[in-house]
Amino acid sequence: xxxxxxxxxxxxxxxxxxxxxxxxxxxxxxxxxxxxxxxxxxxxxxxxxxxxxxxxxxxxxxxxxxxxxxxxxxxxx
Numbered sequence: 001x002x003x004x005x006x007x008x009x010x011x012x013x014x015x016x017x018x019x020x021x022x023x024x025x026x027x028x029x030x031x032x033x034x035x036x037x038x039x040x041x042x043x044x045x046x047x048x049x050x051x052x053x054x055x056x057x058x059x060x061x062x063x064x065x066x067x068x069x070x071x072x073x074x075x076x077x
Contacts, residue, residue: 023076026066039069 026036043065047058063073 024073025076026071027074028069028071031071036071039066039071043069 026040028035043062046065047053047061050057050061053061
């Protein structure tokens with residue numbers, strides 16, 4: 001009975017861990033944190049400049065802007 005309880009608890013822990021949302025960060029080879037802040041700020045301004053866009057559209061414009069500047073997203077380690 002004890003072993004079954006331990007197995008169920010372990011399965012629950014493994015299941016919960018796999019359900020965590022993945023976190024991503026922007027990276028660009030040879031760039032500094034200041035480069036990121038500069039590009040990110042300009043892309044945020046560009047994304048927010050179009051009135052009437054829904055949040056998903058703003059996120060797409062921001063992501064496309066960052067990608068256009070050489071940034072790419074990787075899963076946080």
